[in-house]
Amino acid sequence: MSEKPVRLKFLTLGDVARLCQVSPKTVYKWVEIGSLHSFKTPGGQRRFYRDEVQVFMRAHGFLRSWEPMPEEKT
Numbered sequence: 001m002s003e004k005p006v007r008l009k010f011l012t013l014g015d016v017a018r019l020c021q022v023s024p025k026t027v028y029k030w031v032e033i034g035s036l037h038s039f040k041t042p043g044g045q046r047r048f049y050r051d052e053v054q055v056f057m058r059a060h061g062f063l064r065s066w067e068p069m070p071e072e073k074t
Helices: 013-020 024-033 050-059
Strands: 010-012 046-049
Touching (some): 010 013, 013 024, 046 050
């Protein structure tokens, strides 16, 4: 029996930047203008809900409607 890979519910700012192929500064700007929602951990680090990032990527042309999130590709 093989185990399925674990899909994290949250992504870091760096994860989002890599997925969208932009700089972390660009992701921060999206947060600042309200295009992408994030929250801060008690340690002050930004986190993003994976599902919200997927919706954002589809809405802004980073991901087509039939494509899985890049980490899900095998």
